[in-house]
Amino acid sequence: MKKKGVEAYFLPIILLAIVGFFIVLYFLVSFDLTGYSEDEVCKLSILSRATSPDAAKGVVPIQCTTKKLCLTKDGDCRKNFAGEKPEVVKLSSDENGAIKQISKASADAMLDCWKMMGEGKLDLFGGLKQELGFEQGRPACVICSRIAVDNSVVVETLNKIDINEYMRTSNVEGLGINYISALTEGGAVSYAKTNPIEQKNAFEKFEEGKTKIELSGTKEPNREMAIVFMQFKPASVDDVLTNMAGIGGTVAGATFLSPIGLLARPVIANPIGGGLALIGVGTIVGYGMYNAYYGQLAAAGYCGKFATSGKDPIEGCSMVQGINYNVRDINAVCPQIQGNP
Amino acid sequence: MSTDTGEPIMRNMNSKAELIDNVLGLIIAAIGLGLFFLAVGKFIGNFADQDLKNAGNILDSIVGKIDNLNDGEVGRFPIKGLDGWFFVGWSKGDASRPDKCFFDSCLCICKGEPVRASYSGERFDERRNVCQKDGICRKASKDNVKIIGVEAISYIKMPENIAELEINKTKFELIMKKNE
Numbered sequence: 001m002k003k004k005g006v007e008a009y010f011l012p013i014i015l016l017a018i019v020g021f022f023i024v025l026y027f028l029v030s031f032d033l034t035g036y037s038e039d040e041v042c043k044l045s046i047l048s049r050a051t052s053p054d055a056a057k058g059v060v061p062i063q064c065t066t067k068k069l070c071l072t073k074d075g076d077c078r079k080n081f082a083g084e085k086p087e088v089v090k091l092s093s094d095e096n097g098a099i100k101q102i103s104k105a106s107a108d109a110m111l112d113c114w115k116m117m118g119e120g121k122l123d124l125f126g127g128l129k130q131e132l133g134f135e136q137g138r139p140a141c142v143i144c145s146r147i148a149v150d151n152s153v154v155v156e157t158l159n160k161i162d163i164n165e166y167m168r169t170s171n172v173e174g175l176g177i178n179y180i181s182a183l184t185e186g187g188a189v190s191y192a193k194t195n196p197i198e199q200k201n202a203f204e205k206f207e208e209g210k211t212k213i214e215l216s217g218t219k220e221p222n223r224e225m226a227i228v229f230m231q232f233k234p235a236s237v238d239d240v241l242t243n244m245a246g247i248g249g250t251v252a253g254a255t256f257l258s259p260i261g262l263l264a265r266p267v268i269a270n271p272i273g274g275g276l277a278l279i280g281v282g283t284i285v286g287y288g289m290y291n292a293y294y295g296q297l298a299a300a301g302y303c304g305k306f307a308t309s310g311k312d313p314i315e316g317c318s319m320v321q322g323i324n325y326n327v328r329d330i331n332a333v334c335p336q337i338q339g340n341p
Numbered sequence: 342m343s344t345d346t347g348e349p350i351m352r353n354m355n356s357k358a359e360l361i362d363n364v365l366g367l368i369i370a371a372i373g374l375g376l377f378f379l380a381v382g383k384f385i386g387n388f389a390d391q392d393l394k395n396a397g398n399i400l401d402s403i404v405g406k407i408d409n410l411n412d413g414e415v416g417r418f419p420i421k422g423l424d425g426w427f428f429v430g431w432s433k434g435d436a437s438r439p440d441k442c443f444f445d446s447c448l449c450i451c452k453g454e455p456v457r458a459s460y461s462g463e464r465f466d467e468r469r470n471v472c473q474k475d476g477i478c479r480k481a482s483k484d485n486v487k488i489i490g491v492e493a494i495s496y497i498k499m500p501e502n503i504a505e506l507e508i509n510k511t512k513f514e515l516i517m518k519k520n521e
Protein backbone atom coordinates (compact mmCIF):
# COMPACT_ATOMS: atom_id res chain seq x y z
CA MET A 1 0.00 0.00 0.00
CA LYS A 2 2.77 2.34 0.99
CA LYS A 3 4.68 1.65 -2.22
CA LYS A 4 1.50 2.16 -4.17
CA GLY A 5 0.98 5.45 -2.38
CA VAL A 6 4.41 6.67 -3.43
CA GLU A 7 3.75 5.68 -7.04
CA ALA A 8 0.33 7.30 -7.00
CA TYR A 9 1.95 10.51 -5.77
CA PHE A 10 4.86 10.67 -8.19
CA LEU A 11 3.34 9.21 -11.34
CA PRO A 12 1.04 12.16 -12.15
CA ILE A 13 3.93 14.58 -11.51
CA ILE A 14 6.19 12.68 -13.89
CA LEU A 15 3.42 12.50 -16.48
CA LEU A 16 2.69 16.19 -16.09
CA ALA A 17 6.39 17.05 -16.41
CA ILE A 18 6.74 15.00 -19.59
CA VAL A 19 3.57 16.38 -21.16
CA GLY A 20 4.56 19.92 -20.16
CA PHE A 21 8.02 19.40 -21.60
CA PHE A 22 6.64 18.36 -24.99
CA ILE A 23 4.12 21.21 -25.06
CA VAL A 24 6.81 23.83 -24.36
CA LEU A 25 9.18 22.11 -26.77
CA TYR A 26 6.53 22.23 -29.49
CA PHE A 27 6.04 25.97 -29.02
CA LEU A 28 9.76 26.60 -28.95
CA VAL A 29 10.41 24.63 -32.10
CA SER A 30 7.50 26.22 -33.93
CA PHE A 31 8.54 29.74 -32.82
CA ASP A 32 9.67 31.42 -35.97
CA LEU A 33 9.69 35.13 -36.71
CA THR A 34 9.51 34.61 -40.46
CA GLY A 35 5.76 34.14 -40.24
CA TYR A 36 5.25 37.56 -38.69
CA SER A 37 4.77 40.85 -40.48
CA GLU A 38 7.52 43.47 -40.35
CA ASP A 39 5.47 45.55 -37.92
CA GLU A 40 4.93 42.62 -35.59
CA VAL A 41 8.61 41.71 -35.61
CA CYS A 42 9.45 45.35 -34.92
CA LYS A 43 7.03 45.58 -32.00
CA LEU A 44 8.28 42.31 -30.57
CA SER A 45 11.88 43.46 -30.76
CA ILE A 46 11.05 46.85 -29.23
CA LEU A 47 9.30 45.19 -26.30
CA SER A 48 12.11 42.67 -25.91
CA ARG A 49 14.64 45.49 -25.91
CA ALA A 50 12.74 47.60 -23.45
CA THR A 51 12.23 44.77 -21.00
CA SER A 52 15.77 43.40 -21.23
CA PRO A 53 18.22 44.29 -18.51
CA ASP A 54 20.59 47.05 -19.63
CA ALA A 55 23.49 44.68 -20.02
CA ALA A 56 21.49 42.51 -22.42
CA LYS A 57 20.07 45.28 -24.58
CA GLY A 58 22.97 44.96 -26.98
CA VAL A 59 22.17 41.35 -27.83
CA VAL A 60 18.53 42.05 -28.56
CA PRO A 61 18.66 43.95 -31.83
CA ILE A 62 15.94 46.33 -32.90
CA GLN A 63 14.27 44.54 -35.76
CA CYS A 64 12.46 47.45 -37.32
CA THR A 65 12.88 47.65 -41.05
CA THR A 66 12.77 51.08 -42.64
CA LYS A 67 9.55 51.37 -44.62
CA LYS A 68 10.09 52.74 -48.09
CA LEU A 69 7.25 54.71 -49.54
CA CYS A 70 7.33 56.10 -53.04
CA LEU A 71 4.67 58.66 -53.84
CA THR A 72 4.35 59.00 -57.56
CA LYS A 73 2.04 59.81 -60.40
CA ASP A 74 3.74 57.70 -63.03
CA GLY A 75 5.27 54.94 -60.93
CA ASP A 76 8.96 55.53 -61.54
CA CYS A 77 10.68 55.22 -58.17
CA ARG A 78 14.11 54.19 -59.40
CA LYS A 79 15.76 57.50 -58.64
CA ASN A 80 15.27 57.08 -54.91
CA PHE A 81 14.78 53.38 -54.46
CA ALA A 82 16.84 51.59 -57.11
CA GLY A 83 17.79 48.20 -55.72
CA GLU A 84 15.16 48.43 -52.99
CA LYS A 85 11.54 47.41 -52.73
CA PRO A 86 9.40 50.44 -51.98
CA GLU A 87 5.69 50.50 -51.48
CA VAL A 88 4.41 52.56 -54.38
CA VAL A 89 1.50 54.92 -53.74
CA LYS A 90 -0.12 56.18 -56.90
CA LEU A 91 -0.98 59.83 -56.46
CA SER A 92 -4.14 61.46 -57.68
CA SER A 93 -3.84 63.45 -60.89
CA ASP A 94 -5.74 66.23 -59.18
CA GLU A 95 -3.29 68.56 -57.40
CA ASN A 96 -5.29 68.96 -54.20
CA GLY A 97 -5.82 65.22 -54.00
CA ALA A 98 -2.09 64.60 -54.40
CA ILE A 99 -1.25 67.18 -51.73
CA LYS A 100 -3.64 65.50 -49.33
CA GLN A 101 -2.21 62.06 -50.08
CA ILE A 102 1.37 63.23 -49.52
CA SER A 103 0.44 65.01 -46.29
CA LYS A 104 -1.49 62.02 -45.00
CA ALA A 105 1.27 59.54 -45.84
CA SER A 106 3.81 61.72 -44.02
CA ALA A 107 1.63 62.33 -40.96
CA ASP A 108 0.69 58.65 -40.73
CA ALA A 109 4.33 57.64 -40.99
CA MET A 110 5.24 59.99 -38.16
CA LEU A 111 2.45 58.76 -35.91
CA ASP A 112 3.10 55.09 -36.73
CA CYS A 113 6.75 55.54 -35.88
CA TRP A 114 5.93 57.17 -32.57
CA LYS A 115 3.46 54.43 -31.62
CA MET A 116 5.76 51.66 -32.78
CA MET A 117 8.56 52.98 -30.58
CA GLY A 118 6.37 52.97 -27.49
CA GLU A 119 5.62 56.71 -27.69
CA GLY A 120 9.15 57.42 -26.57
CA LYS A 121 8.59 56.04 -23.11
CA LEU A 122 10.68 52.90 -23.44
CA ASP A 123 14.38 52.83 -22.78
CA LEU A 124 15.63 51.32 -26.02
CA PHE A 125 19.27 52.26 -26.21
CA GLY A 126 20.70 51.86 -22.74
CA GLY A 127 23.82 49.76 -22.56
CA LEU A 128 26.24 48.21 -20.15
CA LYS A 129 29.05 50.55 -21.17
CA GLN A 130 26.80 53.50 -20.50
CA GLU A 131 25.67 52.04 -17.21
CA LEU A 132 29.22 51.58 -16.06
CA GLY A 133 30.17 55.05 -17.16
CA PHE A 134 32.54 53.95 -19.93
CA GLU A 135 30.51 55.72 -22.54
CA GLN A 136 28.36 58.79 -22.32
CA GLY A 137 24.89 58.54 -23.73
CA ARG A 138 24.87 59.27 -27.41
CA PRO A 139 21.67 59.95 -29.27
CA ALA A 140 20.57 56.85 -31.12
CA CYS A 141 18.01 56.63 -33.88
CA VAL A 142 15.78 54.34 -35.81
CA ILE A 143 14.77 55.40 -39.30
CA CYS A 144 11.15 54.29 -39.35
CA SER A 145 10.31 55.36 -42.88
CA ARG A 146 11.72 56.90 -45.97
CA ILE A 147 9.17 58.76 -48.05
CA ALA A 148 10.05 59.94 -51.52
CA VAL A 149 7.99 62.06 -53.86
CA ASP A 150 9.21 61.39 -57.37
CA ASN A 151 9.78 63.85 -60.18
CA SER A 152 6.30 63.39 -61.58
CA VAL A 153 5.10 65.74 -58.85
CA VAL A 154 6.04 69.28 -59.81
CA VAL A 155 7.83 71.65 -57.43
CA GLU A 156 4.83 73.99 -57.38
CA THR A 157 2.75 71.20 -55.87
CA LEU A 158 5.44 70.39 -53.31
CA ASN A 159 5.47 74.03 -52.27
CA LYS A 160 1.82 73.84 -51.34
CA ILE A 161 2.23 70.88 -49.00
CA ASP A 162 1.88 71.78 -45.34
CA ILE A 163 2.09 68.65 -43.26
CA ASN A 164 1.87 70.59 -40.00
CA GLU A 165 -1.41 72.10 -41.04
CA TYR A 166 -2.66 68.69 -42.12
CA MET A 167 -1.74 67.27 -38.70
CA ARG A 168 -3.64 70.10 -37.01
CA THR A 169 -6.77 69.97 -39.12
CA SER A 170 -7.15 66.27 -39.87
CA ASN A 171 -8.20 63.49 -37.57
CA VAL A 172 -6.37 60.21 -37.34
CA GLU A 173 -8.41 57.47 -38.93
CA GLY A 174 -10.41 55.64 -36.31
CA LEU A 175 -9.29 57.81 -33.42
CA GLY A 176 -11.39 60.93 -33.80
CA ILE A 177 -8.57 63.21 -32.65
CA ASN A 178 -6.07 65.16 -34.70
CA TYR A 179 -2.48 64.05 -35.24
CA ILE A 180 -1.06 66.62 -32.84
CA SER A 181 -3.28 65.36 -30.08
CA ALA A 182 -2.42 61.75 -30.87
CA LEU A 183 1.29 62.53 -30.79
CA THR A 184 1.14 64.38 -27.49
CA GLU A 185 -1.43 62.19 -25.73
CA GLY A 186 -3.91 65.02 -25.82
CA GLY A 187 -1.36 67.49 -24.45
CA ALA A 188 -1.78 69.76 -27.45
CA VAL A 189 -4.31 70.18 -30.17
CA SER A 190 -2.60 73.03 -31.96
CA TYR A 191 0.83 74.57 -32.36
CA ALA A 192 2.13 77.32 -30.18
CA LYS A 193 2.33 80.70 -31.75
CA THR A 194 5.97 81.51 -31.94
CA ASN A 195 7.36 84.84 -31.04
CA PRO A 196 9.69 86.11 -33.76
CA ILE A 197 11.87 87.74 -31.12
CA GLU A 198 12.25 84.46 -29.30
CA GLN A 199 13.02 82.79 -32.55
CA LYS A 200 15.72 85.26 -33.23
CA ASN A 201 17.11 84.79 -29.77
CA ALA A 202 17.06 81.05 -30.13
CA PHE A 203 18.84 81.34 -33.38
CA GLU A 204 21.38 83.76 -32.00
CA LYS A 205 21.92 81.45 -29.08
CA PHE A 206 22.74 78.82 -31.58
CA GLU A 207 25.11 81.16 -33.37
CA GLU A 208 27.00 81.65 -30.15
CA GLY A 209 27.87 77.97 -30.37
CA LYS A 210 30.13 78.87 -33.30
CA THR A 211 28.50 76.24 -35.39
CA LYS A 212 28.18 77.15 -39.01
CA ILE A 213 24.64 78.02 -39.91
CA GLU A 214 23.98 76.99 -43.40
CA LEU A 215 20.57 77.56 -44.81
CA SER A 216 19.53 75.67 -47.81
CA GLY A 217 21.03 77.07 -50.95
CA THR A 218 19.59 74.43 -53.17
CA LYS A 219 17.10 75.40 -55.83
CA GLU A 220 15.53 71.98 -55.92
CA PRO A 221 13.76 70.55 -52.91
CA ASN A 222 14.95 67.29 -51.52
CA ARG A 223 12.33 64.83 -52.57
CA GLU A 224 13.03 62.25 -49.93
CA MET A 225 12.31 62.56 -46.26
CA ALA A 226 13.10 60.19 -43.43
CA ILE A 227 10.88 59.82 -40.40
CA VAL A 228 13.42 59.42 -37.64
CA PHE A 229 12.88 58.33 -34.06
CA MET A 230 15.61 59.57 -31.80
CA GLN A 231 16.34 58.92 -28.14
CA PHE A 232 18.93 60.52 -25.92
CA LYS A 233 19.69 60.83 -22.24
CA PRO A 234 20.43 64.40 -21.29
CA ALA A 235 21.86 65.49 -17.98
CA SER A 236 18.47 66.88 -17.07
CA VAL A 237 15.20 66.25 -18.87
CA ASP A 238 13.72 69.32 -17.18
CA ASP A 239 16.29 71.50 -18.91
CA VAL A 240 15.25 70.12 -22.27
CA LEU A 241 11.59 70.82 -21.58
CA THR A 242 12.40 74.30 -20.28
CA ASN A 243 14.47 74.99 -23.34
CA MET A 244 11.72 73.69 -25.57
CA ALA A 245 9.23 75.98 -23.89
CA GLY A 246 11.78 78.79 -24.19
CA ILE A 247 11.74 78.63 -27.97
CA GLY A 248 7.97 78.58 -28.10
CA GLY A 249 7.25 74.86 -28.05
CA THR A 250 4.21 73.35 -26.42
CA VAL A 251 5.13 71.44 -23.30
CA ALA A 252 2.39 69.40 -21.66
CA GLY A 253 3.65 67.32 -18.79
CA ALA A 254 6.42 65.21 -20.22
CA THR A 255 5.38 65.53 -23.85
CA PHE A 256 6.37 68.34 -26.13
CA LEU A 257 5.66 69.63 -29.58
CA SER A 258 8.08 71.89 -31.35
CA PRO A 259 6.91 75.27 -32.50
CA ILE A 260 6.36 75.94 -36.14
CA GLY A 261 7.38 79.17 -37.66
CA LEU A 262 10.20 80.50 -39.69
CA LEU A 263 13.42 79.29 -38.21
CA ALA A 264 13.23 78.25 -34.59
CA ARG A 265 13.12 74.53 -34.39
CA PRO A 266 13.30 71.83 -31.76
CA VAL A 267 16.11 71.86 -29.34
CA ILE A 268 18.10 68.73 -29.15
CA ALA A 269 19.98 68.21 -25.97
CA ASN A 270 23.48 67.10 -26.48
CA PRO A 271 24.20 64.69 -23.66
CA ILE A 272 27.88 64.58 -24.49
CA GLY A 273 29.34 67.30 -22.38
CA GLY A 274 26.42 67.17 -20.01
CA GLY A 275 24.86 70.50 -20.86
CA LEU A 276 22.26 71.62 -23.23
CA ALA A 277 23.33 72.53 -26.66
CA LEU A 278 21.44 73.51 -29.70
CA ILE A 279 23.18 71.05 -31.89
CA GLY A 280 22.53 71.01 -35.54
CA VAL A 281 19.59 73.33 -35.37
CA GLY A 282 20.84 75.27 -38.32
CA THR A 283 21.42 72.08 -40.17
CA ILE A 284 18.07 70.61 -39.31
CA VAL A 285 16.19 73.79 -39.91
CA GLY A 286 17.92 75.22 -42.85
CA TYR A 287 18.83 72.16 -44.72
CA GLY A 288 16.74 69.36 -43.37
CA MET A 289 13.37 70.22 -42.01
CA TYR A 290 13.05 73.53 -43.76
CA ASN A 291 13.63 71.77 -46.97
CA ALA A 292 11.63 68.66 -46.31
CA TYR A 293 8.90 69.26 -48.89
CA TYR A 294 9.60 72.90 -47.98
CA GLY A 295 7.37 71.87 -45.13
CA GLN A 296 9.12 72.52 -41.83
CA LEU A 297 7.69 69.46 -40.22
CA ALA A 298 7.06 69.75 -36.50
CA ALA A 299 8.65 67.39 -34.02
CA ALA A 300 6.87 65.61 -31.21
CA GLY A 301 8.59 64.19 -28.22
CA TYR A 302 8.66 62.96 -24.67
CA CYS A 303 11.07 63.85 -21.92
CA GLY A 304 10.73 62.03 -18.65
CA LYS A 305 11.06 58.73 -16.88
CA PHE A 306 11.25 55.69 -19.09
CA ALA A 307 9.21 52.60 -18.33
CA THR A 308 11.83 50.07 -17.42
CA SER A 309 12.21 46.57 -16.06
CA GLY A 310 14.83 47.79 -13.59
CA LYS A 311 14.19 49.18 -10.13
CA ASP A 312 15.38 52.71 -10.79
CA PRO A 313 13.57 54.49 -13.59
CA ILE A 314 15.90 56.06 -16.10
CA GLU A 315 15.19 59.49 -17.50
CA GLY A 316 15.55 60.43 -21.11
CA CYS A 317 14.06 62.16 -24.08
CA SER A 318 12.62 60.76 -27.27
CA MET A 319 11.56 62.55 -30.38
CA VAL A 320 10.09 61.80 -33.76
CA GLN A 321 10.81 64.08 -36.65
CA GLY A 322 10.89 64.29 -40.40
CA ILE A 323 14.35 65.02 -41.71
CA ASN A 324 15.67 65.26 -45.23
CA TYR A 325 17.13 61.94 -46.19
CA ASN A 326 20.72 62.78 -46.87
CA VAL A 327 23.95 61.98 -45.08
CA ARG A 328 24.52 65.42 -43.75
CA ASP A 329 21.17 65.90 -42.06
CA ILE A 330 20.67 62.38 -40.80
CA ASN A 331 24.18 62.10 -39.39
CA ALA A 332 23.90 65.52 -37.76
CA VAL A 333 21.09 64.14 -35.62
CA CYS A 334 22.01 60.48 -35.41
CA PRO A 335 25.53 59.37 -34.44
CA GLN A 336 24.21 55.83 -34.47
CA ILE A 337 21.31 54.25 -36.27
CA GLN A 338 19.78 50.94 -35.36
CA GLY A 339 17.25 48.78 -37.13
CA ASN A 340 17.24 47.20 -40.55
CA PRO A 341 17.83 49.18 -43.76
CA MET B 342 16.76 -5.83 10.55
CA SER B 343 13.15 -5.01 11.15
CA THR B 344 11.46 -4.68 14.47
CA ASP B 345 7.99 -5.45 15.54
CA THR B 346 7.01 -1.79 15.30
CA GLY B 347 8.09 -1.66 11.62
CA GLU B 348 9.95 1.70 12.04
CA PRO B 349 12.99 0.85 9.84
CA ILE B 350 10.61 -0.17 7.06
CA MET B 351 8.88 3.20 7.34
CA ARG B 352 12.25 4.94 7.44
CA ASN B 353 13.29 2.99 4.40
CA MET B 354 10.11 3.96 2.59
CA ASN B 355 10.55 7.61 3.59
CA SER B 356 14.12 7.80 2.38
CA LYS B 357 13.09 6.12 -0.89
CA ALA B 358 10.32 8.67 -1.33
CA GLU B 359 12.78 11.45 -0.55
CA LEU B 360 15.23 10.04 -3.07
CA ILE B 361 12.54 9.83 -5.77
CA ASP B 362 11.43 13.32 -4.85
CA ASN B 363 14.97 14.65 -5.17
CA VAL B 364 15.67 12.81 -8.41
CA LEU B 365 12.39 14.01 -9.80
CA GLY B 366 13.22 17.56 -8.75
CA LEU B 367 16.59 17.27 -10.44
CA ILE B 368 15.05 15.92 -13.63
CA ILE B 369 12.43 18.68 -13.73
CA ALA B 370 15.08 21.31 -13.00
CA ALA B 371 17.28 19.91 -15.79
CA ILE B 372 14.35 19.90 -18.20
CA GLY B 373 13.43 23.44 -17.14
CA LEU B 374 16.99 24.66 -17.62
CA GLY B 375 17.23 22.88 -20.96
CA LEU B 376 14.01 24.50 -22.13
CA PHE B 377 15.17 27.90 -20.88
CA PHE B 378 18.45 27.70 -22.79
CA LEU B 379 16.64 26.37 -25.83
CA ALA B 380 14.24 29.32 -25.67
CA VAL B 381 17.08 31.82 -25.28
CA GLY B 382 19.04 30.15 -28.08
CA LYS B 383 16.01 30.12 -30.34
CA PHE B 384 15.25 33.75 -29.59
CA ILE B 385 18.80 34.96 -30.21
CA GLY B 386 19.11 32.62 -33.20
CA ASN B 387 16.16 34.41 -34.78
CA PHE B 388 18.07 37.66 -34.56
CA ALA B 389 21.64 36.44 -35.00
CA ASP B 390 21.82 36.31 -38.76
CA GLN B 391 20.12 39.69 -39.08
CA ASP B 392 23.43 41.50 -39.68
CA LEU B 393 24.13 39.19 -42.58
CA LYS B 394 20.66 39.80 -44.00
CA ASN B 395 21.17 43.55 -43.58
CA ALA B 396 24.53 43.33 -45.33
CA GLY B 397 22.84 41.50 -48.20
CA ASN B 398 20.10 44.13 -48.43
CA ILE B 399 22.61 46.98 -48.40
CA LEU B 400 24.69 45.30 -51.09
CA ASP B 401 21.60 44.62 -53.22
CA SER B 402 20.66 48.26 -52.91
CA ILE B 403 24.15 49.35 -54.02
CA VAL B 404 24.09 46.94 -56.96
CA GLY B 405 20.61 48.19 -57.90
CA LYS B 406 21.80 51.79 -57.85
CA ILE B 407 24.80 50.91 -60.00
CA ASP B 408 22.57 49.14 -62.51
CA ASN B 409 20.32 52.18 -62.61
CA LEU B 410 23.20 54.45 -63.63
CA ASN B 411 24.09 54.88 -67.27
CA ASP B 412 27.70 54.64 -68.43
CA GLY B 413 29.39 57.97 -67.79
CA GLU B 414 27.05 58.89 -64.94
CA VAL B 415 28.07 59.66 -61.38
CA GLY B 416 25.62 59.04 -58.58
CA ARG B 417 25.75 59.89 -54.90
CA PHE B 418 23.62 57.77 -52.63
CA PRO B 419 23.03 57.66 -48.89
CA ILE B 420 23.66 54.11 -47.78
CA LYS B 421 22.90 52.79 -44.31
CA GLY B 422 26.03 51.70 -42.51
CA LEU B 423 26.66 48.53 -40.57
CA ASP B 424 28.91 48.80 -37.58
CA GLY B 425 31.92 46.48 -37.75
CA TRP B 426 31.58 45.79 -41.48
CA PHE B 427 33.45 47.11 -44.51
CA PHE B 428 32.73 47.46 -48.21
CA VAL B 429 35.22 46.27 -50.78
CA GLY B 430 35.44 45.22 -54.41
CA TRP B 431 37.64 43.21 -56.75
CA SER B 432 38.19 43.42 -60.49
CA LYS B 433 37.89 40.37 -62.72
CA GLY B 434 41.62 40.27 -63.29
CA ASP B 435 42.47 40.49 -59.61
CA ALA B 436 43.77 37.12 -58.46
CA SER B 437 43.44 38.05 -54.82
CA ARG B 438 39.64 38.06 -54.84
CA PRO B 439 37.79 35.59 -52.64
CA ASP B 440 36.71 32.25 -54.07
CA LYS B 441 33.07 33.17 -53.58
CA CYS B 442 33.46 35.74 -56.37
CA PHE B 443 34.12 32.81 -58.74
CA PHE B 444 35.39 34.13 -62.09
CA ASP B 445 33.74 37.56 -61.91
CA SER B 446 34.49 40.99 -60.61
CA CYS B 447 32.59 41.49 -57.40
CA LEU B 448 31.47 43.78 -54.63
CA CYS B 449 31.41 42.53 -51.05
CA ILE B 450 30.36 43.65 -47.61
CA CYS B 451 32.32 41.79 -44.97
CA LYS B 452 32.47 41.62 -41.21
CA GLY B 453 35.78 42.13 -39.45
CA GLU B 454 39.06 43.94 -39.84
CA PRO B 455 40.29 44.26 -43.42
CA VAL B 456 43.83 45.03 -42.33
CA ARG B 457 45.91 43.25 -39.68
CA ALA B 458 48.82 45.12 -38.17
CA SER B 459 51.81 43.19 -36.86
CA TYR B 460 53.80 44.22 -33.79
CA SER B 461 56.39 45.72 -36.08
CA GLY B 462 53.74 47.90 -37.65
CA GLU B 463 53.63 45.97 -40.89
CA ARG B 464 50.13 45.87 -42.38
CA PHE B 465 48.65 42.75 -43.90
CA ASP B 466 45.75 42.61 -46.29
CA GLU B 467 43.04 40.47 -44.70
CA ARG B 468 40.20 41.49 -47.01
CA ARG B 469 40.12 38.27 -48.96
CA ASN B 470 40.16 35.99 -45.91
CA VAL B 471 37.61 38.03 -44.01
CA CYS B 472 35.25 38.23 -46.98
CA GLN B 473 35.58 34.54 -47.75
CA LYS B 474 34.72 33.69 -44.16
CA ASP B 475 32.28 36.40 -43.05
CA GLY B 476 31.18 38.29 -46.09
CA ILE B 477 28.51 38.57 -48.66
CA CYS B 478 29.37 39.25 -52.30
CA ARG B 479 27.57 40.14 -55.50
CA LYS B 480 28.75 40.16 -59.08
CA ALA B 481 29.71 43.64 -60.29
CA SER B 482 28.35 44.89 -63.61
CA LYS B 483 31.79 46.00 -64.84
CA ASP B 484 34.97 43.96 -65.06
CA ASN B 485 37.04 46.62 -63.38
CA VAL B 486 36.22 47.78 -59.88
CA LYS B 487 38.10 50.45 -58.05
CA ILE B 488 37.34 51.29 -54.43
CA ILE B 489 38.99 54.48 -53.27
CA GLY B 490 39.71 54.16 -49.58
CA VAL B 491 41.79 56.06 -47.12
CA GLU B 492 44.79 53.76 -47.22
CA ALA B 493 46.75 51.68 -49.71
CA ILE B 494 44.74 48.57 -48.93
CA SER B 495 41.51 50.08 -50.08
CA TYR B 496 38.15 49.48 -48.51
CA ILE B 497 35.29 51.57 -47.20
CA LYS B 498 34.50 51.22 -43.52
CA MET B 499 30.78 51.14 -42.89
CA PRO B 500 29.70 53.73 -40.33
CA GLU B 501 27.19 53.42 -37.50
CA ASN B 502 24.84 55.88 -39.17
CA ILE B 503 24.74 56.50 -42.92
CA ALA B 504 27.40 57.09 -45.54
CA GLU B 505 27.28 58.78 -48.90
CA LEU B 506 28.60 56.48 -51.55
CA GLU B 507 29.76 58.09 -54.76
CA ILE B 508 29.57 55.76 -57.71
CA ASN B 509 31.23 56.68 -60.98
CA LYS B 510 30.17 54.29 -63.68
CA THR B 511 32.28 54.49 -66.82
CA LYS B 512 32.15 52.27 -69.87
CA PHE B 513 34.75 49.90 -68.48
CA GLU B 514 34.90 50.36 -64.76
CA LEU B 515 33.20 51.23 -61.51
CA ILE B 516 34.92 53.73 -59.27
CA MET B 517 33.49 54.07 -55.80
CA LYS B 518 34.34 56.16 -52.79
CA LYS B 519 32.76 57.35 -49.58
CA ASN B 520 32.14 61.07 -49.43
CA GLU B 521 32.96 62.60 -46.09
